[in-house]
Amino acid sequence: MRKLISALAVAGVAFTGSAVAGSHSEAMIKEGQAIYHGKSRGNCVACHNIQDPITNQAGNQGPMIIAMKARYPNKAELRAQIWDATAKNPLSIMPPMGKHNILTEDEIDAVVEYIYQY
Amino acid sequence: MNIIKSTLLGLSVAAASQMAMAATTGATVATVDPEADRIALQEYMKNRFPDTPMSEYVNGIYAVDAASRAQWEEIEEFPPYELDLEKGEELFNTPFANGKGYADCFENGGIGIRQNFPYWNDERKTVVTLEMAINECRMTNGEKPLGWKKGAIAEISAYMAYTSRGNEFAIEIPNDEAKAAYLDGKKFFYSKRGQLNLSCADCHLTGTNRLVRADLPSPALGHTTHFPVVRSKWGNIGTLHRRYEGCHRDSRSEYLKPQSETFRNLEYFQTYMSNGLIVNGPGARK
Numbered sequence: 001m002r003k004l005i006s007a008l009a010v011a012g013v014a015f016t017g018s019a020v021a022g023s024h025s026e027a028m029i030k031e032g033q034a035i036y037h038g039k040s041r042g043n044c045v046a047c048h049n050i051q052d053p054i055t056n057q058a059g060n061q062g063p064m065i066i067a068m069k070a071r072y073p074n075k076a077e078l079r080a081q082i083w084d085a086t087a088k089n090p091l092s093i094m095p096p097m098g099k100h101n102i103l104t105e106d107e108i109d110a111v112v113e114y115i116y117q118y
Numbered sequence: 119m120n121i122i123k124s125t126l127l128g129l130s131v132a133a134a135s136q137m138a139m140a141a142t143t144g145a146t147v148a149t150v151d152p153e154a155d156r157i158a159l160q161e162y163m164k165n166r167f168p169d170t171p172m173s174e175y176v177n178g179i180y181a182v183d184a185a186s187r188a189q190w191e192e193i194e195e196f197p198p199y200e201l202d203l204e205k206g207e208e209l210f211n212t213p214f215a216n217g218k219g220y221a222d223c224f225e226n227g228g229i230g231i232r233q234n235f236p237y238w239n240d241e242r243k244t245v246v247t248l249e250m251a252i253n254e255c256r257m258t259n260g261e262k263p264l265g266w267k268k269g270a271i272a273e274i275s276a277y278m279a280y281t282s283r284g285n286e287f288a289i290e291i292p293n294d295e296a297k298a299a300y301l302d303g304k305k306f307f308y309s310k311r312g313q314l315n316l317s318c319a320d321c322h323l324t325g326t327n328r329l330v331r332a333d334l335p336s337p338a339l340g341h342t343t344h345f346p347v348v349r350s351k352w353g354n355i356g357t358l359h360r361r362y363e364g365c366h367r368d369s370r371s372e373y374l375k376p377q378s379e380t381f382r383n384l385e386y387f388q389t390y391m392s393n394g395l396i397v398n399g400p401g402a403r404k
Contacts, residue, residue: 046331059329086315093325095314102313 032114035107065115079112150301152291156391163339175340176398182327183334198348199400202355206277214259223255232282232397236386238296245299245382266376267360272346279399289390303387312369342389344401
């Protein structure tokens, strides 16, 4: 009986844990979407097209946001690229979103979650 | 995926090397060669837009984007700067309180001389722009200077450009001090700045004719030929330095003031790049 209780308890914790993680990341994706498309926020869409139905007047200065998991198997590398694209290419037109405090660290995390779906 | 990656890498290397090509001649007075810079910029544009004749670059984005051009041609059927030209001519011909006028301050009575501005003034060791000369003419004759960005100064400048339409820009760099001013302008053009870390070249060389939202940045070549312009966004006529200030502000920099030394040097650099192109100001832009 004790074994059963603790097994249930573990399962319960695991269940609750994953539910929290799930809603947390959905909220983050939503926030990332708002930042990505918001003109006075990240305005990422000004340069990068993305296959989200809400996309309006996307630019093409930068590459399209597509196949992100394949292009960046390591999510941290994608984050680093957004934080400061000039680290890899000093001539990059992309503003260093983190290095120049254009977005906060949390906002960058949210954008990473959003675009990592595409 | 490796193909995508290497293609993307290839593209960015190509863009970087093309950009390097357009500014090959060095960053010191000893090594910079304005004429080689001018030819390199033309070559860059020829590679990017093989179907665009060199003489078309006086028309900005309308030289390279057919859709924008069609809209612009409709606008030009009833030029939005016509009233400004009339006012400019009237202001130009209205005598100052002392009886003298603008015609007394300029070569050839101020008619057909736009292509010689800006020029290096060796006595004053500075670049003199047309707008600066207009205001200095006023002050020499006891009048108050005009605001630099819009209104009367843009109208007078528009009229003076209009009387020079078709004349080829012929900017001279007579000595090393002038070359240093040119170099200062060139450095400003290619240097990244502001919170957005943007150089003029980022948008108007590498990024020209590529979309920023719904906007297409114009090619850097020929930038200065058609000013002053009536810009739809402004809703009235404005000077080149008004545009410089706005562009500089858009990079989220602590932007410079119109007719500051650096902006004058930038105009000197950009207009030298336009040598051989014709004056076609005033213009209409989106």
